[in-house]
């Protein structure tokens with residue numbers, strides 16, 4: 321009896337030692353460092369790009385694509401990212417793979433300037449990076465198209481590799497993200513489109529080839545900026561899933577992965593049969609139907625492509641787009657439909673999410689128009705603030721006006737006494753654009 325208790329204690333001690341060994345190994349990040357320096361260059365710029373089906377998007381990008389460049393490093397590497405702001409507005413960078421305050425180095429980069437961020441990729445997984453000029457601008461620029469994926473490949477093998485002594489046959493890097501028509505919809509989470517890797521239904525038009533029995537590894541990242549995705553393969557069950565892409569965060573056999581904004585997973589899935597497997601966010605009405613669907617085409621004779629990148633398409637924007645989506649600018653009049661007011665109507669135009677809402681208004685002569693700042697973050701200055709004003713930049717009528725800078729919930733009013741049209745901007749966010757057309761109704 322005594323010896324049994326003794327061996328039980330010995331067993332427990334051994335287990336404890338083993339556990340603490342694991343913990344030390346995980347936590348000793350400095351000893352894990354490789355000394356390899358991985359260098360990247362990100363250009364921040366204003367852009368017009370294709371987002372699928374003949375639609376153009378006007379916003380901001382890294383290196384001219386949305387999502388931006390896919391950055392690949394190994395656990396323990398030193399990462400050096402040079403951010404070059406070639407734009408006329410302030411940008412910046414936030415990298416979630418860095419366990420350090422990136423804003424101290426690459427936040428708030430003025431036009432024409434370059435900054436460098438250096439950090440150690442100590443934590444394995446799939447991470448988001450995004451623009452970060454600071455404050456209010458972080459949210460606005462991320463919505464405006466500036467985001468991408470950085471993968472820190474783990475030293476430790478994923479469980480699938482341990483179990484089966486094999487590598488995946490195909491690696492699919494997939495970013496889910498939303499496009500908004502204006503800042504009001506951004507505030508309300510009413511996405512116009514939801515997409516994988518920069519285009520609506522990109523992999524329905526151009527399916528991802530695989531073969532039955534293949535192991536497909538998804539590097540799945542939802543950059544949002546608002547919606548929570550539930551990623552699912554129709555006709556499949558995820559074999560191994562690792563939260564955040566860290567091999568230690570293992571679960572098995574689930575129908576979906578719940579992925580909030582900036583959450584990520586690595587998924588190892590064995591393609592069970594031949595056929596077309598739909599890859600969807602199972603939020604059907606708010607996401608899948610708006611473009612968050614792809615196809616994995618499983619056939620015996622499918623080509624071997626190795627990997628699918630998360631980077632946005634590099635095609636030029638459509639020459640004559642059927643729609644022009646511009647969350648901050650005037651966009652298309654079929655999307656940003658002019659709102660027609662009548663005599664006596666109360667006319668109020670919001671400044672919200674770095675856009676005017678409605679962007680286009682038609683008002684009768686004699687109308688008083690009130691602008692109100694609905695942006696809440698009115699601290700700081702420049703791109704970092706949600707303060708706004710109204711400055712006329714183009715007019716074919718006689719009125720000339722300019723408001724003070726408005727804080728949250730502050731208003732400015734102007735009465736139009738002559739017909740004409742007035743295009744206006746915010747002086748500190750000059751890509752914000754609104755249009756008032758004053759018409760004679762007599």
Ligand SMILES: [Cu+2]
Nearest residue numbers: 411412451461
């Ligand atoms: Cu930016």
